[in-house]
Amino acid sequence: MKRHLLTTLFICFCIIANATDYYIDSQKGNDNNAGTSEDAAWKTFANVNDKLFNPGDKILLRKNGVWEDSLAPKGSGTKENPITIGVWGEGGRPRINGNGQVNATIYIRNASYWIVQGLEITNTAPGRGNTYRNGILFENDGAGELYGIVIRDNHVHHVSCSFRYLNGVDPHQYGGISVSVSHTSKGTDKYRDVLIENNTVEYSGRTGIVVWDYTWAEPGQSTTGVVIRGNTVREIDSDGILTFGCDGALIESNYAEGCGAYREDDGFNGAAAIWSTRGRNCIIQYNEACHTYKLEGNADGMGFDHDLDCFDCVIQYNYSHDNEGGFVLVIDASNSTNNIVRYNISQNDKERVIMIAGGMTPHTQIYNNVFYIGDGLDTKIIDHLWDEGGDVNAPWIFKNNIIINHGTGGYSIPGTGGIFLNNLYWENHHPTEPDEINKITRDPMLMAPGTGKKGLESLEGYKLHKKSPARKAGVVIDHNGGKDFWGNKLPVNEAPSIGVHQVDK
Known part of the structure; x- marks a missing residue:
């Protein structure tokens, strides 16, 4: 049992450890770069659209950047490690x-x-x-x-x-x-x-x-x-x-x-x-x-x-x-x-x-x-x-x-x-x-x-005035949602107020 648990933890650790941040910079990037650091960012989406991404990966676009293109990456993340x-x-x-x-x-x-x-x-x-x-x-x-x-x-x-x-x-x-x-x-x-x-x-x-x-x-x-x-x-x-x-x-x-x-x-x-x-x-x-x-x-x-x-x-x-x-x-x-x-x-x-x-x-x-x-x-x-x-x-x-x-x-x-x-x-x-x-x-x-x-x-x-004729004048409705427009609790077996505001006192 311990061996299986350790194996599972090792696999999860490897997935997280292999997750990579990829950087794209429309002004200073270069598609011949590795793309894995701010100083070695890609320029266009060509490499992104060709790549199959892994759980935990991040595709990060530099602020103020502008691209005339479509971004269409592939791959799936996991619940614990989305892309x-x-x-x-x-x-x-x-x-x-x-x-x-x-x-x-x-x-x-x-x-x-x-x-x-x-x-x-x-x-x-x-x-x-x-x-x-x-x-x-x-x-x-x-x-x-x-x-x-x-x-x-x-x-x-x-x-x-x-x-x-x-x-x-x-x-x-x-x-x-x-x-x-x-x-x-x-x-x-x-x-x-x-x-x-x-x-x-x-x-x-x-x-x-x-x-x-x-x-x-x-x-x-x-x-x-x-x-x-x-x-x-x-x-x-x-x-x-x-x-x-x-x-x-x-x-x-x-x-x-x-x-x-x-x-x-x-x-x-x-x-x-x-x-x-x-x-x-x-x-x-x-x-x-x-x-x-x-x-x-x-x-x-x-x-x-x-x-x-x-x-x-x-x-x-x-x-x-x-x-x-x-x-x-x-x-x-x-x-x-x-x-x-x-x-x-x-x-x-x-x-x-x-x-x-x-x-x-x-x-x-x-x-x-x-x-x-x-x-x-x-x-x-x-x-x-x-x-x-x-x-x-x-x-x-x-x-x-x-x-x-x-x-x-x-x-x-x-x-x-x-x-x-x-x-x-x-x-x-x-x-x-x-x-x-x-x-x-x-x-x-x-x-x-x-x-x-x-x-x-x-x-x-x-909201109703306390002396409103709508106060406690409604008909009882089963499964009424439990609260009024402002979150006030509604009565269960007693007449509610008419309208959206429950006035009890």
Whole structure:
């Protein structure tokens, strides 16, 4: 037993000891150098792209360096010793320009345990055309299960990607940062443990940040362990942040502004800022989505979305404001079920607050949100557009919400399956406003509604006064998430407050 342990430790020590740092310097490097020290750095990516890297190796780009090229190294790390693409030296981020000539400025195919951090990436072409360009692309193309991808603290911008569906490829799959299972996958190719955090992606598309797995139909078949956290996506051609075919994806604490900024005459132009689709158990929380565009030919333009074939997914504790298409899309054109929208704040979203399309997803729960519509707006609170593919009469609930409507918009409620209870409606009462049990039509006595600015910390105005009629006036909801917008504990068997703030005393 001791002999086997010593052998294992010796092998691990050898792997660590053999790990090498490789240096690339666009100004003073030379590809005839060894590349293994700052004074003997390589100049271009030629040697890097020809080399098979080992666990623990580092590929370090000198700060202030600029390359007109694509970085496409090979090899896999291990959980304990990933391979890293990073930086060295002083100054600004090293910048790699793909110039629209490459599929991806950084391209890592069929590899596990990589970290990419600290870089500036572009891949700009005069037009989007028929090319699926990417800033950073990890692709699984027949490699089975791949593990441990980390993409952190990069600035990706001006990536020009096609909007067109070509040769079986979906354009949503690519853009600024993409971790993608190829469209040629046979169903066994997956990613496990993907972390995309603290990146800035702007002026890029089609999608800003996307994790995509073509096989998603049954539990256990999906990509797992996905976390997309703390990123900023801005002025994205179409969707800001998207997961497709993931089980248990966590999308949190991101900022999305100005998504859906481009339209193409012969492409699909629908867009939402942050959403999941063909997924299970995905959670979208603590994000801010604002100023999403709704250009001609785009029926969407929402901040958030429970899309096709979402099962047991949750949108909670988010801040949505000034989105041209509205707060959230709930779409059911196949077999979605059991999705939740709770403890969110929508302020001055346009067109509508909630868009229901393709029938109603069965057992959807929309509760304990605050919807604020300012003066001069014609925002519909609930808007039902089309029924193809879904059940318009499926059961769903709308409870414990506060609706402050200074505008003129009303309600288009689908079918007969909705249960409306204990909601509070204030200011303008449209003739289509629901007539429900325990309806409240008094001033909710929020601290300062409508005063939210940029940042979730600006939303103190949505807290309740202690004498609010919304205090302890809600209906009990099982498995309510356990806490309100500010982290206050929710009661289990007692009536909660209506809205996003729990007031107990």
